[in-house]
Amino acid sequence: MPIDGTKIIHAVMEGSRIRDAKGIIPLFGVYLSIFFVPYYNRVSFEFEKKMGKDQDVEAASLLIEAAQECGYATFHGIQNSWEWQEIVEPMIEKREDQIFGFTAVALAFGWGDMEVRELVPNERLLIRVTDSYEAARYAEDHGPATSGKCYMLRGVTAAFMDLLYGGIYPEGLFTFSAEESCCRAKGDQCCEFLAQKR
Numbered sequence: 773m774p775i776d777g778t779k780i781i782h783a784v785m786e787g788s789r790i791r792d793a794k795g796i797i798p799l800f801g802v803y804l805s806i807f808f809v810p811y812y813n814r815v816s817f818e819f820e821k822k823m824g825k826d827q828d829v830e831a832a833s834l835l836i837e838a839a840q841e842c843g844y845a846t847f848h849g850i851q852n853s854w855e856w857q858e859i860v861e862p863m864i865e866k867r868e869d870q871i872f873g874f875t876a877v878a879l880a881f882g883w884g885d886m887e888v889r890e891l892v893p894n895e896r897l898l899i900r901v902t903d904s905y906e907a908a909r910y911a912e913d914h915g916p917a918t919s920g921k922c923y924m925l926r927g928v929t930a931a932f933m934d935l936l937y938g939g940i941y942p943e944g945l946f947t948f949s950a951e952e953s954c955c956r957a958k959g960d961q962c963c964e965f966l967a968q969k970r
């Protein structure tokens with residue numbers, strides 16, 4: 773694996789010092805902002821709660837789809853940025869290396885320590901995260917969950933596969949979908965996301 777994650781993380785950290793008067797950070801071809809985790813989680817989990825018991829599956833699906841679409845558009849922008857071309861592309865030897873570039877950027881963004889556990893080209897991607905902000909906060913605020921609660925990371929894992937194997941942007945969105953088999957919000961040791969073709 774030739775991707776030097778530390779180099780990518782340093783580039784993101786260095787670049788994120790530049791922000792406009794509103795706090796917008798133009799970096800890696802996309803516009804970023806610093807967001808408070810408790811606020812994001814509250815909006816997300818309160819939405820699920822308000823949808824009620826009969827619609828909780830639908831609520832979760834909507835949040836996962838939103839994350840997948842966001843991850844797909846964001847990382848498409850990142851892939852086409854000059855920073856990606858300058859810093860990441862020289863390290864890429866094969867198509868799959870891009871995933872390791874994505875996970876390094878995601879870590880630098882504060883999305884979680886996404887570790888690639890298994891990658892079968894055009895078939896499956898298994899990612900493990902030990903510090904999911906969604907899982908930690910959910911358990912704190914709502915007690916133990918009965919299902920995986922990391923909707924953002926679940927959508928993003930599928931989005932990575934959409935970008936690599938879904939075909940020409942933006943037609944590839946939702947080519948893959950991901951499940952969260954274990955989640956710290958349920959009391960598991962870590963969260964794991966498996967993306968497979970729909």
Ligand SMILES: [Zn+2]
Nearest residue numbers: 907922955963
């Ligand atoms: Zn989780």
